[in-house]
Structure formats: structure tokens, C-alpha cells
Amino acid sequence: MKSPPKTRRTGDSQRSLFGEILDWMLAPLLFVWPISIALTHYFANNVAAFPYDQALRGHVSAISRQLKFVGGKPAINLPGSARAVIRADEIDTVYFHVYTRQGRLLAGDKDFPPPADLGSAIAEPGEIYFRDDELNGQELRVAYSFLNDAGMAPEQWVLVEVGETLEKRAQLANKIIASVIIPQFIIIPLAVVLVWFGLTKGLQPLTRLRETIEARQSADLSPISNRRVPEELEPLIGAFNAMLERMKRNVDAQQRFIADAAHQMRTPLAGLKTQAQLAQRESNPRQLQNSLRQIATGVDRASRLVNQLLTLVRTEAGDQLHQKQEPLDLDQLLRETVEDWVMRAMERRIDLGFETSGPAIIRGNAFLLREMVNNLIDNALRYTPGGGQVTARVVGHGDFAILEVEDSGIGISEEQAELVFERFYRVDDAGTEGSGLGLAIVREIADQHRAAASLGPNPRGKGAIARVIFPAWYDSTAVGQEVKPV
Ligand SMILES: Nc1ncnc2c1ncn2[C@@H]1O[C@H](COP(=O)(O)OP(=O)(O)OP(=O)(O)O)[C@@H](O)[C@H]1O
Ligand SMILES: [Mg+2]
Numbered sequence: 001m002k003s004p005p006k007t008r009r010t011g012d013s014q015r016s017l018f019g020e021i022l023d024w025m026l027a028p029l030l031f032v033w034p035i036s037i038a039l040t041h042y043f044a045n046n047v048a049a050f051p052y053d054q055a056l057r058g059h060v061s062a063i064s065r066q067l068k069f070v071g072g073k074p075a076i077n078l079p080g081s082a083r084a085v086i087r088a089d090e091i092d093t094v095y096f097h098v099y100t101r102q103g104r105l106l107a108g109d110k111d112f113p114p115p116a117d118l119g120s121a122i123a124e125p126g127e128i129y130f131r132d133d134e135l136n137g138q139e140l141r142v143a144y145s146f147l148n149d150a151g152m153a154p155e156q157w158v159l160v161e162v163g164e165t166l167e168k169r170a171q172l173a174n175k176i177i178a179s180v181i182i183p184q185f186i187i188i189p190l191a192v193v194l195v196w197f198g199l200t201k202g203l204q205p206l207t208r209l210r211e212t213i214e215a216r217q218s219a220d221l222s223p224i225s226n227r228r229v230p231e232e233l234e235p236l237i238g239a240f241n242a243m244l245e246r247m248k249r250n251v252d253a254q255q256r257f258i259a260d261a262a263h264q265m266r267t268p269l270a271g272l273k274t275q276a277q278l279a280q281r282e283s284n285p286r287q288l289q290n291s292l293r294q295i296a297t298g299v300d301r302a303s304r305l306v307n308q309l310l311t312l313v314r315t316e317a318g319d320q321l322h323q324k325q326e327p328l329d330l331d332q333l334l335r336e337t338v339e340d341w342v343m344r345a346m347e348r349r350i351d352l353g354f355e356t357s358g359p360a361i362i363r364g365n366a367f368l369l370r371e372m373v374n375n376l377i378d379n380a381l382r383y384t385p386g387g388g389q390v391t392a393r394v395v396g397h398g399d400f401a402i403l404e405v406e407d408s409g410i411g412i413s414e415e416q417a418e419l420v421f422e423r424f425y426r427v428d429d430a431g432t433e434g435s436g437l438g439l440a441i442v443r444e445i446a447d448q449h450r451a452a453a454s455l456g457p458n459p460r461g462k463g464a465i466a467r468v469i470f471p472a473w474y475d476s477t478a479v480g481q482e483v484k485p486v
Contacts, residue, residue: 017206021199026192033188040180041173048172049141052164056143057128059086059162063096063107067158069149074100074158076107086162091171095135096162101155108161118159121146125157139166205230209237221248260424261309264435268302301433308437311371312423315444323365325449327473330360330369330401331394337373338392341381349386352377355393360401363473364449372445375438376405376466382434384409384463401470408463417456442468 063086067076076098087094097108101119112135115121123129125148133140142163148156205228212224223241226234272295279291338354345352373392380390388408395402412420412427419425421443426436439455446453451470458465 018199018203022196025195029188033184036184037177037181040177044173044176044180045169047176048169052169052172053130053141053143056130056141056162056164059094059096060128060143060145060160062086063098063160063162064145064147067098067106067147067160069152072149072152072156074098074106074147078107089164089168091168092165093138094162094164095140096160099159099161101157101159106158112161112163114159114161115144119155121159133163135163140164141166141169205233209233221245221251257423264305264424265302268298268305272298272302305435305437308435308441312437312441312444315368315371315441315448325363325365327361327363327475328366328369330362330364330403330470331356331358333366333369334373334392334394334403337370338377340374341377345381345390348381348384350381350384351389352381353389353391355391357393357395360394360396361473362401362449362470364470368445368448372442372468373403373405375442376403376468379438379466380405380407380409380464383407388463396472399472401472403468403470404465406458406460406463406465408458408461410464411457411462412455412464414457417454420455421453442466 062082063076063078066078066082067074069075086096095109095112097112097114098106099114099118100106103114103118105114115131115133123146125146128143128145131142131144133142140163142161144159144161146157146159148154148158209224209229221244223244224237226237229237275291275295275298279288279295282288282291335354335356338352341352377390377392384390384407390405390407392405393403395404416427420427420436421439422436423440424436426434439453443453446468449470451468453466453468455464455466457463
């Protein structure tokens with residue numbers, strides 16, 4: 001039996017809770033049932049044996065009473081009526097015999113042989129004992145007793161035995177078993193139905209919770225109330241509400257970001273429009289050329305802003321291209337990226353240098369790391385006046401690889417150093433153009449690499465130093481060996 005079709009799903013991944021609980025309750029029941037049948041069988045046999053054993057005992061006593069010792073010799077006189085009473089059984093065959101210990105049959109059935117240990121059996125004379133035996137392939141229950149006269153040696157005792165087949169006992173035992181097991185066929189299905197019913201009732205809070213969630217508006221991120229909810233569900237609702245809270249913060253941040261981005265786009269677009277209107281009115285070809293050049297610069301600036309926005313959004317969303325991380329040499333990546341900036345540095349008369357101290361292996365995404373380095377070098381060149389110096393390097397520090405871009409430019413105050421990582425935040429007197437997204441991108445990429453990015457005054461003098469501290473990568477298959485560049 002499984003749960004109602006509405007909540008039931010096929011496949012491994014989606015098991016219904018209802019079905020799960022039911023299975024876990026019924027499976028042990030199926031296991032316990034055979035045990036209960038076996039126990040019933042055992043006890044029923046014991047109970048059924050008792051009254052018939054008593055009857056056998058009665059027969060042994062009756063025969064014993066007929067045995068007399070005359071002058072130390074046993075003599076028995078069993079009237080035919082007594083034999084008839086003993087044998088009178090409609091269902092089972094009853095055997096009896098009286099033997100001396102020497103093996104002489106005094107009375108009873110010849111074809112009911114005496115026990116093999118007739119001469120040696122140890123017993124209390126007069127006591128009645130029981131044993132299980134077999135005769136002609138049929139099981140027998142035998143009651144027996146040794147009889148003696150006062151002062152008689154054990155070798156002279158007389159054995160009285162009455163045995164009967166087990167048919168009556170089996171019939172009674174079967175009746176007992178049936179009377180216990182047949183009601184179970186009714187009670188167990190009834191119990192299953194009641195458990196089913198109980199479970200349906202017990203799981204109702206879950207259904208109610210599902211309905212509450214289903215009924216929600218998609219924009220409603222307010223917490224779910226945990227009033228009238230069983231305490232087992234409270235942690236689930238707590239976790240769910242925490243997730244809603246995070247989502248709400250995210251959505252708020254996204255909305256702020258879109259608003260900021262739109263605002264930022266408006267300024268360069270408005271500038272472009274003014275320049276275009278001016279150019280329209282221009283009749284002097286040289287002035288016109290000049291206006292068009294300004295428009296082209298404006299378009300460059302706007303497209304840089306759009307690119308920055310796209311990079312930030314894609315990095316945050318962590319699309320597949322940006323998510324794939326593998327071991328790489330940060331030193332080599334930095335060298336290649338610095339090379340791309342050499343021309344630009346020369347144009348600005350800045351001495352752009354690269355210092356190496358050997359390979360530094362980290363786990364990362366080459367595309368994103370280049371984007372990060374580009375932004376740091378762009379800043380260093382942008383905020384350093386002509387004639388200055390910019391140096392990029394990676395220093396290995398045991399468990400860390402530290403990327404540094406140091407410049408001799410306008411520098412940054414301690415207070416501004418943290419603020420500049422916020423989106424669209426720019427230091428007012430920086431003078432040059434920019435959208436304030438570069439360092440936000442740097443931080444986002446650092447976060448995705450479990451790295452820490454910071455900017456601060458250059459301790460070696462003028463200017464600023466940007467630092468990103470990465471965890472070093474070790475080849476886990478070569479523990480204890482030297483780091484292997486890949
Ligand atoms: N190397 C540096 N030296 C001094 N100030 C810096 C340096 N790097 C960044 N800043 C300050 O931090 C601010 C934010 O930098 P960020 O790179 O985020 O934006 P941006 O350079 O203004 O614009 P863009 O998005 O085009 O890079 C800059 O406006 C600048 O004032
Ligand atoms: Mg920048």
C-alpha cells in the first residue's frame with residue numbers, strides 16, 4: 001500500500017514521506033508476523049499436550065494399581081474391561097505394557113517394545129515420567145513408571161508404560177493456532193487502515209504548509225508564519241524563512257543595482273546627445289571633426305560602462321564559462337596581462353614593471369583573473385600621473401599567493417580604502433573618468449576564488465597598493481611533495 005496518488009511520485013529522487021513512513025511501519029510488521037506464528041505454534045503444542053499427558057498419567061496409575069507383589073514376585077491381573085478403557089480412543093492408537101527389568105512381558109502389547117535402557121534406567125519408583133518415542137514410523141508420547149515392593153533391588157523393579165500417537169494433540173494445537181491467527185488476518189489489515197488514516201491526519205500540517213506556499217504571490221518574500229505548526233516543522237520553516245530573507249536582500253540589491261546602473265547610463269547618454277546637437281550646428285569642418293572625436297570618446301566611455309556592468313552581472317550570476325576553476329600559474333597569468341598594458345603605459349609615460357619570484361599555483365578561472373588584473377592595472381595607470389611607476393608582482397607565502405599592484409600615484413586614504421570597493425563609488429577628487437565599478441568587479445572575482453582583495457596606501461612611499469590574497473593550491477595526490485606547476 002502506498003500513499004494517495006496526489007503526493008506519490010515515481011523514481012528514487014522523489015519519495016513520498018507518507019509512503020516512506022508506511023513502509024517503515026509495515027516492513028517490521030511483516031518481519032514480526034512469522035515470529036509470532038512460530039511462537040504461537042510452540043505454545044499451542046505445549047498447551048495441547050497438557051490435558052492428554054494427564055490422561056496418560058491416569059492410565060499408568062490405573063495399571064499400577066493392578067500390580068501386586070506376592071512373595072517378592074510381581075503379578076498383574078488386568079480385567080478385560082480395564083484394557084478396553086485404556087484402549088478406548090477414537091482418534092489415537094494407545095499401547096501399553098508391563099515389563100520386568102529382566103525383559104519379561106507381564107501384560108500388554110507385544111508389538112510395543114520396551115525401551116532400550118530398560119535394565120539401566122534411573123528413576124524414582126512410583127513416580128510417573130514422560131518421554132517422546134517412535135513406533136512403526138509414528139511419533140508416540142509415552143508415560144511410564146517403575147514399581148517396586150519394599151526392600152526390592154532395582155534389578156527387580158517392574159516397568160509400566162502407556163503410549164499413544166499424537167493425532168489428538170496435533171488437532172488441538174491446530175485449533176489453538178487457528179483461533180489465534182485467523183483473527184490476525186482481520187486485525188492486521190484493520191491496523192494498517194487505521195495507521196493509514198492516522199498518517200493522513202498526522203501529515204495534514206504538511207499539506208497545509210504546502211498550500212500556504214503554493215498560494216503565495218511570486219513577489220511576496222515575507223516570512224511564513226509558524227503559528228499552528230508542529231514543532232518538527234519549525235526548523236524547516238525557520239530555514240525557509242532565512243532563505244526568503246536572503247532572497248529578499250538579493251532582490252533589493254539587484255533593484256538598487258539596476259537603478260544605479262540606469263542612473264549612471266543616463267549621464268554619458270545625455271552628454272552624447274548634447275555633443276551631437278552641437279555638432280549639427282557646426283559649419284566649420286575642423287570644429288565638426290573635433291565634435292565627432294568627442295562623440296566617439298563618449299561612446300567609448302558608455303560602452304566601457306556597459307561592459308563593466310555585464311562583467312559584474314555575469315560574475316555574480318556565476319555562469320558556466322565563469323565558474324570553471326582549475327589549477328593555474330598566477331605568476332604567468334600576471335606576466336601575460338601586464339604585457340597587454342605596456343603600450344598604454346608608455347603613452348602615459350609610466351614605467352610599468354613586472355617582478356617575478358617563480359610559479360605560484362592557485363585554483364582559479366583564467367578569464368575572470370585576467371579581468372581582475374586588468375581592472376587593477378587600469379586603476380594604477382589611471383590614478384598615477386605621467387612619470388610615475390607601476391609594479392605588478394605575485395609573492396608566494398606558504399599557504400598563500402599574494403598578487404600586488406603597486407603605484408606611485410595619487411594614493412588613497414585609509415577611510416576611502418574600503419568604500420571604493422562599493423559599486424559606483426568613486427573618490428571625488430580622482431579627476432579622471434570612470435564608472436566606479438572596477439573594484440566592485442575585483443572584489444566579486446576575489447570572493448569567487450575565496451581570496452581577499454584590499455586597497456591601501458603604499459607603505460613604501462607615495463601612491464597606493466592593491467592586494468589580492470589567494471589560497472595556494474596543492475596537488476592533493478602528492479601530499480608532502482613539492483608544489484607541482486600544472
Ligand atoms: N590605484 C589607485 N590609486 C588611487 N585611487 C584609486 C586606485 N584604484 C582605485 N582608486 C579609487 O577608487 C575608486 C573606485 O575605483 P574603481 O576601479 O572601482 O572605479 P573607477 O576606476 O572609478 O571606474 P571604472 O569602473 O571605470 O574602473 C576610483 O574612483 C579611485 O578614486
Ligand atoms: Mg577602475
